[in-house]
Amino acid sequence: MSIASHFPNAPDSARLWVFALARELSPAERALVTRELDAFVGEWKSHGTPVRGSYDVLENRFVLIVGYVGDGVSGCSTDSMVRVMKALRQEHKIDGFDRTLVFFRDATGAACAVSRDEFQKMVEAGVVGDDTVVFDPTIQTVGDLRGGRFETTFARAWHATAFVR
Numbered sequence: 001m002s003i004a005s006h007f008p009n010a011p012d013s014a015r016l017w018v019f020a021l022a023r024e025l026s027p028a029e030r031a032l033v034t035r036e037l038d039a040f041v042g043e044w045k046s047h048g049t050p051v052r053g054s055y056d057v058l059e060n061r062f063v064l065i066v067g068y069v070g071d072g073v074s075g076c077s078t079d080s081m082v083r084v085m086k087a088l089r090q091e092h093k094i095d096g097f098d099r100t101l102v103f104f105r106d107a108t109g110a111a112c113a114v115s116r117d118e119f120q121k122m123v124e125a126g127v128v129g130d131d132t133v134v135f136d137p138t139i140q141t142v143g144d145l146r147g148g149r150f151e152t153t154f155a156r157a158w159h160a161t162a163f164v165r
Helices: 027-043 075-092 116-124 142-146
Strands: 015-020 052-058 062-068 101-105 111-115 133-135 151-153
Touching: 015 075, 015 142, 027 052, 027 062, 027 075, 062 075, 101 116, 111 116
Parallel strands: none
Antiparallel strands: 015 062, 052 062, 101 111, 101 133, 133 151
């Protein structure tokens, strides 16, 4: 399925949060995340107005949550969504908050995570090159996702300026 087909009912301006996981979810963990997020997005509100929210789990490694409402998703409603993800971390060790990891596709095409130091060593050794596919979990809108800024090449991502060759 193409990334462009995700969240077909959301406008490009819809807010997007990416929770990148250090390890892939097991089938039981994926079912748990699905149950928790189904319950959450069904009741999600921003200042009493229902948030048009949805989510997807990509490659059992990335949890993407979208929320939009006419005047924007409020800070309190964002906090409520973050609390759901923090509860998954605390109670089930499903951690999408580790910003020290770098996500990329290895030679087999699998989505992987390594520390920044390890990624730097891979860049220096030539294992990572301009065409290596990397993921940018810092994107903030559905338009960013559709525009190819989530999964892109090393040369086109912030990675090229952050990691020295």
